Amino acid sequence: MTHGRMLVIGTYPITEAQHGGQKRTRAIVDAYRQVCNEVKYVAVFHKGYYEDYASGDIAVGAETIQKLNQNPQFADVIMGDAVYDDPQAHQKIVELLDSYRPDIIHIEQPYPYLGLKKILAERDHKPKLIFGSQNIEFEMKKQIFAGLGTDKDLARDIIAKTKKLEEDFSKEADLLVAVSKNDEAAHIKMGAKNAVVAQNGITPVAYSPAKLQWWQNFMDREYKVKRKIVFVGSAHPPNWFGFNKMVGTALGFIPSDTRLFLVGGISEYFTGTLNRREAEDFCFWQRAVPCGKPDDESLAALLADADVIILPITDGGGSNLKTAEAILNDKKVVATKFAFRSFEHLQKLPNLYISDDPEEFKANIVKALDAPHHKRTPAQQELAESVLWQNCLAELREKVGEL
Amino acid sequence: MSRTPITWIDLSDLSEWRHHHTGIQRVVYNLAKYYNGRPDVKFFVFDDVGKNFVEVEFAIVERRPDDAITDVDTNQPAQSVGRRLAAAIPLRYRRKLPAFVKRYGKAGYRRARIVLHKVKAQVNDLRSQPQPVVVAGKAANLAEFQNQDTVLVLGSAWAKPSLIPALINLRNDRHFKLVQVIYDLIPILGPQFFGDALYPEFTRYMFDVVSNSDGLVAISKSSKRDVEAFAKQMRIPAVPVGTMRLGDEFTHPEDVQKPAVDVEPGKFLLCVGTFEVRKNHMLIYMAMKEAKLRGLKMPKLVIVGRPGWLTGDLGSIFRNDPEIKNEVLLLPNTNDTELAWLYQNCAFTIFPAVYEGWGLPIAESLAYGKVTLASNTSSMTEIAPGLVDHFSPFDTVACMELIHKYTTDVKARVAREKQITKDYGTHTWQSTYKEFDSFVRKLK
Numbered sequence: 057m058t059h060g061r062m063l064v065i066g067t068y069p070i071t072e073a074q075h076g077g078q079k080r081t082r083a084i085v086d087a088y089r090q091v092c093n094e095v096k097y098v099a100v101f102h103k104g105y106y107e108d109y110a111s112g113d114i115a116v117g118a119e120t121i122q123k124l125n126q127n128p129q130f131a132d133v134i135m136g137d138a139v140y141d142d143p144q145a146h147q148k149i150v151e152l153l154d155s156y157r158p159d160i161i162h163i164e165q166p167y168p169y170l171g172l173k174k175i176l177a178e179r180d181h182k183p184k185l186i187f188g189s190q191n192i193e194f195e196m197k198k199q200i201f202a203g204l205g206t207d208k209d210l211a212r213d214i215i216a217k218t219k220k221l222e223e224d225f226s227k228e229a230d231l232l233v234a235v236s237k238n239d240e241a242a243h244i245k246m247g248a249k250n251a252v253v254a255q256n257g258i259t260p261v262a263y264s265p266a267k268l269q270w271w272q273n274f275m276d277r278e279y280k281v282k283r284k285i286v287f288v289g290s291a292h293p294p295n296w297f298g299f300n301k302m303v304g305t306a307l308g309f310i311p312s313d314t315r316l317f318l319v320g321g322i323s324e325y326f327t328g329t330l331n332r333r334e335a336e337d338f339c340f341w342q343r344a345v346p347c348g349k350p351d352d353e354s355l356a357a358l359l360a361d362a363d364v365i366i367l368p369i370t371d372g373g374g375s376n377l378k379t380a381e382a383i384l385n386d387k388k389v390v391a392t393k394f395a396f397r398s399f400e401h402l403q404k405l406p407n408l409y410i411s412d413d414p415e416e417f418k419a420n421i422v423k424a425l426d427a428p429h430h431k432r433t434p435a436q437q438e439l440a441e442s443v444l445w446q447n448c449l450a451e452l453r454e455k456v457g458e459l
Numbered sequence: 460m461s462r463t464p465i466t467w468i469d470l471s472d473l474s475e476w477r478h479h480h481t482g483i484q485r486v487v488y489n490l491a492k493y494y495n496g497r498p499d500v501k502f503f504v505f506d507d508v509g510k511n512f513v514e515v516e517f518a519i520v521e522r523r524p525d526d527a528i529t530d531v532d533t534n535q536p537a538q539s540v541g542r543r544l545a546a547a548i549p550l551r552y553r554r555k556l557p558a559f560v561k562r563y564g565k566a567g568y569r570r571a572r573i574v575l576h577k578v579k580a581q582v583n584d585l586r587s588q589p590q591p592v593v594v595a596g597k598a599a600n601l602a603e604f605q606n607q608d609t610v611l612v613l614g615s616a617w618a619k620p621s622l623i624p625a626l627i628n629l630r631n632d633r634h635f636k637l638v639q640v641i642y643d644l645i646p647i648l649g650p651q652f653f654g655d656a657l658y659p660e661f662t663r664y665m666f667d668v669v670s671n672s673d674g675l676v677a678i679s680k681s682s683k684r685d686v687e688a689f690a691k692q693m694r695i696p697a698v699p700v701g702t703m704r705l706g707d708e709f710t711h712p713e714d715v716q717k718p719a720v721d722v723e724p725g726k727f728l729l730c731v732g733t734f735e736v737r738k739n740h741m742l743i744y745m746a747m748k749e750a751k752l753r754g755l756k757m758p759k760l761v762i763v764g765r766p767g768w769l770t771g772d773l774g775s776i777f778r779n780d781p782e783i784k785n786e787v788l789l790l791p792n793t794n795d796t797e798l799a800w801l802y803q804n805c806a807f808t809i810f811p812a813v814y815e816g817w818g819l820p821i822a823e824s825l826a827y828g829k830v831t832l833a834s835n836t837s838s839m840t841e842i843a844p845g846l847v848d849h850f851s852p853f854d855t856v857a858c859m860e861l862i863h864k865y866t867t868d869v870k871a872r873v874a875r876e877k878q879i880t881k882d883y884g885t886h887t888w889q890s891t892y893k894e895f896d897s898f899v900r901k902l903k
Contacts, residue, residue: 280628304694308666308670308696309695309696312627312631312670312671333650333658333659335647335658335662335689336692338666339662339666339693342663342666342667418694
């Protein structure tokens with residue numbers, strides 16, 4: 057506990073961590089608390105996006121909100137600029153820097169650096185900087201904008217701005233935290249001089265027998281379900297791109313005693329889009345069950361009760377915390393290779409069905425349902441537990457000490 | 460000791476059918492009739508309240524429709540309300556209905572609504588009490604489907620939304636074979652021809668049927684193509700799909716009766732089939748109007764069929780168009796003997812449906828040796844290639860010209876009738892049964 061004052065800045069609150077990015081940031085903050093004298097987290101965020109936040113978090117003002125409403129697909133960059141341009145955010149950040157005087161600033165995802173870099177320069181603050189990367193953002197934006205059909209000129213500008221930001225920050229950061237070896241290599245190519253891989257991990261969540269019983273009653277009463285497939289994902293575009301590509305919305309290949317439980321923002325995405333007067337949509341819901349956004353305990357119970365967990369992630373970024381959860385739950389897992397990025401070493405565990413071919417992926421779902429579950433050896437179990445945050449962030453804790 | 464595998468046949472919709480048999484009921488009845496008597500065959504109905512499958516005798520569907528509810532005087536309006544209700548009441552409560560209707564029926568029609576509410580209340584009351592399963596006054600056994608058995612669903616199971624899900628749940632436990640008849644996928648292919656609710660309900664039903672059957676028997680090659688395309692679209696693993704040709708033998712050719720309407724033998728055009736928008740009666744109306752404009756002679760039109768989907772306006776048009784109203788007869792309640800007379804005595808027949816699963820009236824018309832005009836879509840071209848005069852169901856002029864041709868050119872009509880009589884071989888229901896049963900046996 058001798059590493060000074062740490063300030064972590066992000067673009068979302070982490071009081072109620074729901075999506076992968078929030079969970080990762082929360083875990084990093086917790087890890088820093090183990091090695092730093094003092095740690096503060098501050099989010100520069102839009103109140104319309106997040107209901108729960110801490111008193112120290114900084115909500116952006118009306119002008120920024122207007123920009124966000126006009127171009128929600130550019131939210132990351134708008135929020136990054138807002139750190140400097142939004143008067144409310146600017147003032148509070150300055151006050152915080154002056155009063156807290158952090159020795160190290162960790163910026164989670166590069167965007168806040170857009171504004172913070174200018175503020176630090178103006179005020180001649182020179183703390184050590186850590187770039188917390190979650191993806192190669194400009195590459196991901198290319199895919200997302202293409203999928204959304206974003207205006208090409210606007211998309212090109214935003215992608216270029218993001219790329220420059222990532223390159224600059226990679227060079228200027230004292231430490232870069234990458235989520236995978238591939239991302240680490242990409243950042244080193246951009247000029248990062250000191251990098252560490254902190255793959256995504258999880259914190260095991262306990263659940264009560266009552267929660268488990270609730271799910272079992274629900275499945276038996278409503279669907280007479282014998283076997284359960286679970287897909288957990290936010291409404292983040294790569295989640296539904298991947299689902300549509302690898303699984304698709306024609307679910308007739310799923311046996312009739314089985315249901316696919318959609319959990320998280322993806323659930324609302326599909327209830328909001330597959331509600332047309334089309335035969336495909338009616339049939340989709342004969343096999344799929346929307347579960348909304350259960351709390352962590354409910355989700356843990358549902359995963360514990362699942363027969364198969366699917367990870368149809370094909371591109372984009374987003375965290376692969378879902379992969380870690382699936383591994384830790386010791387379930388049969390049907391996944392793409394991409395879902396195992398930074399978990400490549402775990403692919404030798406039993407009960408995994410990995411394919412990047414959509415037809416094979418679907419066949420794997422049926423195969424996994426029918427296959428027996430193979431018990432892990434102690435060594436395999438130890439390997440599986442490497443997905444715990446505690447293990448994933450061990451090297452980062454050491455590196456922070458070296459700064 | 461192992462039990463002999465049983466073939467179970469569902470009579471649910473037929474057991475509750477209150478009218479003379481039309482298309483689907485004829486198929487169920489005639490197939491079940493040939494299965495009846497086989498030692499390995501049993502029949503069942505679905506109890507919608509208890510969600511049970513109840514063993515029954517084939518005899519329950521042999522009763523004439525008017526005898527179905529005893530002690531009911533059909534002249535009493537209040538009792539016709541009771542009859543309507545009866546059709547909606549589960550089998551096990553229905554036996555209590557006659558006494559109830561008797562008690563209230565004489566109060567007359569003005570009390571019918573009160574009666575209706577009281578009957579409903581009594582039904583609800585009965586439903587709340589544990590009841591033994593009762594069919595036709597006798598305690599009945601639950602149908603115990605076992606894993607070597609075969610369950611045949613021959614009828615319109617979509618009308619009982621709980622039936623197929625209940626059967627699927629049982630099948631997932633007991634792994635018996637399930638074979639179902641596919642009539643058509645028209646509510647999916649042409650949802651515009653039905654009420655809004657049918658499209659989602661029927662689609663879900665068809666998804667369940669196709670994804671949970673060991674075999675499907677389509678009533679035409681067209682329906683087979685449609686169901687296979689649906690399975691492919693929904694990524695349902697391939698299931699064997701056979702076909703059977705429906706029987707078109709006329710059962711009582713000597714037992715005919717002229718309906719009490721103003722038609723002259725040989726002077727009218729007959730159109731048989733539910734009076735629903737898909738059957739495209741509008742095309743005939745337009746053809747008749749076009750003929751009026753051109754001064755062409757057209758025969759009187761007799762439309763036989765119960766009212767169906769979305770034809771309220773069309774019925775009004777037929778009844779109120781000054782040029783047409785005296786040249787069209789709408790007969791919603793024709794029985795089999797009257798229908799036989801109409802077939803025998805019409806000039807020729809027309810069947811302008813937009814889409815069909817089979818087109819039984821086409822086959823029946825040919826079986827009567829009548830010139831048959833029919834649409835050139837879906838299954839209608841496979842019934843008797845070369846013997847039916849086809850037209851596009853969207854081509855008014857082509858339809859009008861064919862009607863006019865066979866109205867005015869008697870020689871052509873007679874020649875065509877001779878060809879039909881010579882070349883058209885009727886298909887017996889026994890042959891249909893053999894085709895169906897052969898498919899089912901091959902699955903074993």
